[in-house]
Structure formats: C-alpha cells, structure tokens
Amino acid sequence: MTTPLIEIEGLRIEVRTRHVTMTAIDGVDLAIAPGEVVGLVGESGCGKSLTALSVLRLLPPPAVTIVGGRISFQGRDLLRLSRAAIQDVRGDDIAMIFQDPMTFMNPVFTVERQIGEALHRHTGLNATARARRVRDLLAKVQIPDPERVARSYPHELSGGMRQRVLIATALSCEPKLIIADEPTTALDVTIQAQILDLLRGLVEETGISLLMITHDMGVVAGLCDRVYVMYAGKIVESADVRSLFAAPRHPYTAGLLRSVLRHDEHRGELVALEGNVPSLIDPPPGCRFCDRCAQALDRCASEPPPWIAFRPDAGAACWLYPAPAAGAAR
Numbered sequence: 001m002t003t004p005l006i007e008i009e010g011l012r013i014e015v016r017t018r019h020v021t022m023t024a025i026d027g028v029d030l031a032i033a034p035g036e037v038v039g040l041v042g043e044s045g046c047g048k049s050l051t052a053l054s055v056l057r058l059l060p061p062p063a064v065t066i067v068g069g070r071i072s073f074q075g076r077d078l079l080r081l082s083r084a085a086i087q088d089v090r091g092d093d094i095a096m097i098f099q100d101p102m103t104f105m106n107p108v109f110t111v112e113r114q115i116g117e118a119l120h121r122h123t124g125l126n127a128t129a130r131a132r133r134v135r136d137l138l139a140k141v142q143i144p145d146p147e148r149v150a151r152s153y154p155h156e157l158s159g160g161m162r163q164r165v166l167i168a169t170a171l172s173c174e175p176k177l178i179i180a181d182e183p184t185t186a187l188d189v190t191i192q193a194q195i196l197d198l199l200r201g202l203v204e205e206t207g208i209s210l211l212m213i214t215h216d217m218g219v220v221a222g223l224c225d226r227v228y229v230m231y232a233g234k235i236v237e238s239a240d241v242r243s244l245f246a247a248p249r250h251p252y253t254a255g256l257l258r259s260v261l262r263h264d265e266h267r268g269e270l271v272a273l274e275g276n277v278p279s280l281i282d283p284p285p286g287c288r289f290c291d292r293c294a295q296a297l298d299r300c301a302s303e304p305p306p307w308i309a310f311r312p313d314a315g316a317a318c319w320l321y322p323a324p325a326a327g328a329a330r
Contacts, residue, residue, distance in 0.1 A: 004031040004072075005209050006055070006094075006177060011069035013050055015280075016062065022280040025050055026233045028069070032177065037203055037210045039220040039241070041256070042230035043277060048213045051230075052179045056094060057086050073177075092122045095170035099182040101162035105154040111138070112150040115169050122173040137168040141198060160191035167198065171206075181213040196223055217260045221245060226313065229253045232277050232288040239314040249308075249316040251293045287319065295320060 013025035025047045032038045040048050053059050054066055055078065071078040073093065078086065090096075098104040105114060115137060116130045125133060131150075138146035141164040154162055163183060170178050180199065184192040200223055203210055212224055220227050220241060227244055229237040229252065237250040248254040258271040275292035278284055284291070290300040297319050308322070309315040 002033045005034045005036075006071070006073045007031040008051070008055070009070045009072070011051065011054060011071065012067050013047075013054060013059065014065050014067050016065070020281050023283075024064075024233050024280055025054070026283075028230075028233075028235055030228055030235065030238075032209050032211060034176070034209055035203070035207045036226065037200075037212065037224045039212045039214060039224035039227040040230060041214055041217065041220050041227055044215060045277060046230045047233045048215075048230055049181055052096070052181050052211065052213050055179060056090050056096060057081075058096075088122075091118050091170075091175065092173045093175055094177045094179065095173070095175040097163075097166050097170050097178060097180040097183045099185055101159070101166050102154060104166060105162065107154055109153070110150065111152055111154075111157075111165050115165070115172055118169055118172045133172070134168075137172055138165070140171065140202075141165075141168045142194075143168070159187055160194065163187065163191075163195055164198070167195075167202070171202065174206075175208065177209045177211065179211045179213070182215070184214075184216075184219065192219075199223065217256055229256070232283065233280055234288060234317065236289065236318070237316040239310075243314065249310065249321070250289075250318050251295050251320075252289045253316075255292075287317075 008028060008030040011025055011028040012023060015022050015024045028051055030040070030051070040051065042048055050059065050064070055071055057078065059066065066079060069079070073089070078089065081089065112131060112134050115134045119125050119130045119133055134150050135146040138149055143149050143161060143164050149157065149161065149165070157165065166183070184195050187195065196219060199210065202208070212219065214220060224241050226238065226240050228235050229250060231252050237244070237248065237253045239249070244253065245257065248257055255273045259273060273292060278288050278291065284301065285304070286302045287293070287296070287300045287305050290296045293300065300319050303319070305317045305319045307315050307317050
C-alpha cells in the first residue's frame with residue numbers, strides 16, 4: 001500500500017457510565033491510502049461507528065473518551081488538534097455520511113440552506129455561487145429536478161433522496177476522505193444498489209478515499225478494495241477483498257461469510273454464528289471470539305492472540321497460525 005492518507009494506530013476508547021467503565025475500542029490499527037475504498041465490517045455493537053466518529057472527534061465526552069492512540073491524517077495527529085482546527089478538518093478534508101438522514105438533517109431548513117451552510121463555512125462562496133453549487137451537487141448525485149429538491153424540506157423527500165442529499169453535502173467541499181456509516185441500512189434493496197453504484201462512481205470520478213462502515217458482506221464485496229474485520233472492539237483480520245472472500249484466515253471472518261448467501265452456492269439455508277459477543281465490561285482474558293469458535297485451542301481462553309502478518313497489508317489475530325517473527329506482532 002502507498003503512503004496512507006489516514007492512519008489509525010493503537011486507538012483506545014473508553015465508555016463510562018455511573019457504575020462502570022469499559023474499553024469499547026481496544027488497540028485498533030487501520031490505514032487508508034489515497035483513492036482507496038476500505039471496508040470496516042462486523043456485527044452491530046462491535047465498535048465500527050465509535051471508530052469512525054473518533055476520526056472527526058465527534059464522540060460525546062465525558063461519557064465516551066479517547067484514552068490512547070494516534071490518528072494521523074496527512075501527517076497531522078487529529079487527536080492533538082484544537083477545537084477550531086478540527087472544525088476546519090470536518091467537511092473540508094474529511095466528511096461523513098450518516099446512517100439516518102432524518103437524524104442528521106434539520107427538519108426546518110431546506111436542502112439548499114443545509115448544503116449551503118457547509119459551503120459558506122468552508123469555501124466562503126457568495127449566495128449566488130452557493131445556490132449554483134448546491135444544484136450542481138444535487139445533479140452530481142443523480143437527483144432529478146435539482147431545482148425543486150433544493151427548495152424542498154427533508155420530510156418532502158424519500159429515504160433514497162435524503163441519502164443522496166447527505167452524499168451531496170459530504171461532497172460539497174471536495175474532501176479527501178469520506179466516511180460512510182451504514183449509509184444504506186434503512187433503504188430497500190433497489191435503492192441500496194443505486195446508492196452503492198453512486199458511491200462507486202463518485203470514487204472513480206473524483207479519486208477520493210472512502211471508509212465504508214457496514215455489517216453487510218455483500219456491500220464489502222461490491223464496493224471495497226480492502227477490508228478490516230472487527231469483533232468486540234478489536235481488529236481480528238485485514239486483507240484485500242478478493243483474498244478475504246476466497247480464503248478467510250480468522251474463524252470469525254469465516255463465520256461471517258458462511259452467514260451470507262452467495263450466488264455461486266446452492267445451499268438450502270444460511271449458517272448462523274452461534275453464541276453472543278462477550279461483554280466489554282469484563283471481557284475474556286484471551287481471544288474474545290474463543291467461546292464461539294469451533295477451532296479454539298486451550299491457550300485461546302487465556303492468552304490474547306498476537307497479530308500475524310501474512311503480508312504488509314494483510315493479517316489476522318489468531319493462535320491458529322505460527323507466531324510472528326520478532327517485531328511483527330502489534
């Protein structure tokens with residue numbers, strides 16, 4: 001992989017309640033190259049969204065706090081930037097597409113007002129130029145009749161239209177990285193396919209990098225170049241998409257793939273992963289997938305597995321593989 005556009009190293013995030021503190025993200029490493037589409041996949045609650053929100057420092061303190069690690073974007077550690085500096089990064093350098101447009105969009109502002117605010121904040125365009133830019137963006141995300149949609153309020157648009165508006169907002173200031181957090185979850189399958197085709201086309205056209213947060217392995221297969229698999233707050237495998245689907249290394253990854261119906265297989269039923277994700281309040285001392293793993297060894301229950309690097313851009317945290325050479329574990 002070329003020099004990363006963004007690199008997350010040793011990220012640790014704690015979630016505090018009145019009674020307990022738990023480490024929700026525990027030593028996550030992740031990198032994205034310029035122009036690359038990377039997937040972050042795992043079951044609900046594994047920490048995908050927390051990881052994404054940490055990049056833009058959108059976690060709500062003091063309940064959720066970054067307690068360790070580094071997030072380097074073009075040589076700058078985002079975790080050390082001032083509040084004013086990180087606000088400049090949001091939208092201008094890194095933008096985010098959220099899962100639920102109705103939560104993100106203001107119901108009393110028109111589409112033009114909402115996209116226009118981002119343009120005003122980061123570009124300083126005058127009102128006439130902003131209005132023209134809004135309509136150009138709406139056309140870019142394949143919204144028919146941009147003039148009408150620009151004057152519309154969120155409740156007047158369909159779910160697919162609102163998601164396209166969020167994508168237009170994310171593109172408005174020409175960021176280098178877009179983070180898409182489950183952007184198709186609330187849409188029907190036909191609209192999902194249209195949104196994914198749109199994102200794929202925009203990446204090819206603009207050369208932006210994309211981090212796709214999803215639990216859907218089909219989305220990963222159709223959109224991503226590389227993928228990180230996350231389980232209970234840890235990265236358990238990373239690989240290019242073709243290698244991961246052809247020969248998953250971690251038992252959890254293999255279980256995820258067995259639970260997806262593939263067009264080249266003729267099975268009567270899907271295979272569900274048995275068991276539950278462990279509590280992060282008191283996580284197991286060894287591999288966090290141990291209790292659900294049919295291949296577990298004796299040491300899996302008591303010793304955290306090292307990271308085994310198969311290639312510079314691929315590896316897995318699992319005791320099934322020989323111990324890494326000195327300096328290869330992370």
